[in-house]
Amino acid sequence: MTAVSDTPAPVPEPLGSADLAADLDAADLRSEPLRRLWGEEADDALARGMREPILRAIAGDSGVLATLGRLLMLGMPQPRVAVDDALPRLGVEGLIALGLATADADTVTPAALLRPQSFVDADGVGEWWIASDLDEVALDGALPADHVLGVGGASRTLAETIVPIEVDRALDLGTGCGIQALLVARRARTVVATDISARALAFAELNARLNGVTNIEFRLGSMFDPVEGEAFDLIVSNPPFVITPRVDGVPAYEYRDGGLVGDALVEQFVRTAPAFLTVGGIAQLLGNWESRAGVAGLARLDAWVPADLDLWVIEREQLSPLGYAELWIRDGGTTPRDPEFTPLLTAWLDDFAAREVISVGFGYVLIRRPSAGSGIEQADAAPIRRMEKLSQPVSNVGTALAIGLAAHDVLTEGVPATLVTASDVTEARHLLPGNDDPSVIELRQGSGFARTVNVDPALAAFVGACDGELTVGQIVAALADLFEVPLGDLWSELEPRIRALVFDGLLVPGE
Structure with a gap:
């Protein structure tokens, strides 16, 4: 079993946190000033676990930003005098009181990292200071x-997928470390943040105080135990979903391992979460x-959610048992050069073989409890049950999910009277040499899920005419005349595909 930290958890004391935030602000410890200090290439190298380029860039620099960069960004000891100068309000003793460092007469040794983290949401661009434990580079060993x-x-993936609703x-x-709670707090009156780790909650509370966020309540406990009997309008979770063998000799990390066999923790969350959702x-x-042998992961997940709830699952990646095991063994700081690697790999592969696992999927799950306003209670309306695999680059996923949910609700009342082609949609036509008629017509979405949809000439013409001026009925009637087909037959052909384009955001309801 991997040892626990030999440094204490931080102490999120209010006055000290405020002093530290003021010092960091005065020093301009933010992403852009740091990138200017040591250069973009060195900054990018740090994200890949290399700090030497930064150290070379600031060698001999004893300024405030360089001192704090080494101490808090890289986790390296610094001269006590320099740290006192860099933190004039808090001082070294205050940093120690917050549990972020230890010190002797000459040297301050960091006990945590503290880095600026930029974010972008529907309200604009911002940045927070996020404290966390020393990483494997600073520790020079396994976590x-x-x-x-x-x-x-x-964390960044989940942040991008959260539906931007008030x-x-x-x-x-x-x-x-509290990053999702901070994001959600921008759009929620109150947020409850839970964790099974008291150490994690201490970091999360410190980060809230450092960034002046006051509408988060922190509770200790496993899964939904700390909120028994309560209901929420939005639940977000980046749970410890990593599938780890439950055998002796395999490290279990609190931040990624939920302590259950296989994907049981995800199953438990998906089965339990609906009971804690408000209507809508x-x-x-x-x-x-x-x-597992004969049963796809997406089909198993679908069976965990009651049929009367909306379920939208997007699988972004699929790994073989070998690829999955190697990924997470390396994540813990063990490489094939280490003697522990082969026994760990064997344990992982044996574990997968015992359950006849043939692959492991990764992605995002959205569950919604229907509301009266969604029209889902109507006898002829069905909830969303969408299980899809998307491997292409995506962007603004939360907004794309929100568009899909809103479109589904609108479509329960029928296809809108007027539709407009979304501004990010383009059309591509592929022709064989010497042929004027396209063999393939594609609609391409420039943002969101970046879907490419094959369409025929009739649907392409329909989308091209959707400018919000003509009604859907007028466009379809004109196309029936143009293609010399019965109106009813053409509508039966186009209607389900128009619905799909609305749900996917390529067509949006007119004003």
Whole structure:
């Protein structure tokens, strides 16, 4: 079993947190000033686990920003005098009191990292200071079991997928360093952030205080236990979904391992979350799901959610058992050069073989409890059950999901009277040499899920005429005359495909 941290958790004391925030602000410890200090290439190298380019760039620089960069960004000891000068309000003793450093007469040794983290949402661009445990570069070795991760790739992915809606109450389950709670707090009156790790909650509370966010409540406990009997308009979670063998000798990291066998933790969340949603409430999470002999992972996930709820799952990646095992063994800081690598790999592959796992999927899950306003209670209306695989680059996923949900609700009343082609949609026609008639016509979406949809000439003509001036009925009638086909036959052909284009955001309801 991997050892726990030998440094104490931070102490999110209000006055000290405010002093630290003021010092960081005065020093301009933010992404752009740091990139200018040591250069974009060196900054990008840090994201790949290399700090030497930064150290070369600021060698001999004893200024405030360079000192704080080494201490807080890279996790390197710094002269006590220099740190006192860089933090005039808080001072070294205040940094120690917050649990972020230790010190002797000459040297300050960091106990945590503290880095600026930029974000973009519907309200604009911003930046927070995010404290987390020292990473494997600063530790020069494997991570301890109770490691509190900073803002990693999964955190950024979940942040991009959250539907940008205003809510009264939100829940961030498994908050970690608190990044999702901070994001959700911008659109929620109150946020409850939970975690099974007291250490993680201490970091999350410190980060809220550093950034002046006051509408988050922190609670200790596993899964939904801390909020038993409560309901939320929005639930978000980047749970510890990594599938790890439950055998001796395999490290279990709190930030990524939920302690259950296989994908049982994701199943537990998906089965339980609906009971904690308000009417119209949404739950979103990242997760892994196993495809087992004869049963696809997406089909297993679909069976976990009651049929009367909206379910939209997007699988972004699929790995073989070998590829998955190697990914997460390396994530813990063990490489094929280490003697521990082969025993760990064997344990992972044996675990997958025991459950007949043939692949592991990764992606995002959205569950919604229908509301009266959605029209889903109508006898002829069906909830969303969308299970899809998308491997192409995507952007503004949360907004794309919101568009799809809103479109589904509109479509329960029928195809809107007028439609407009979305501004990011383009058309591509492919012709064989010497042929004037296209063999393939594609509609391409420039943002969101960046879908490419093959259409025939009639549907392409319909989309081309959707400018909000003519009604859907007028366009279809004109096309029936143009193509010399019965109006009813053409509408039967076009209507389901028009609905799909509306749901996918290529067509939007007119004013």
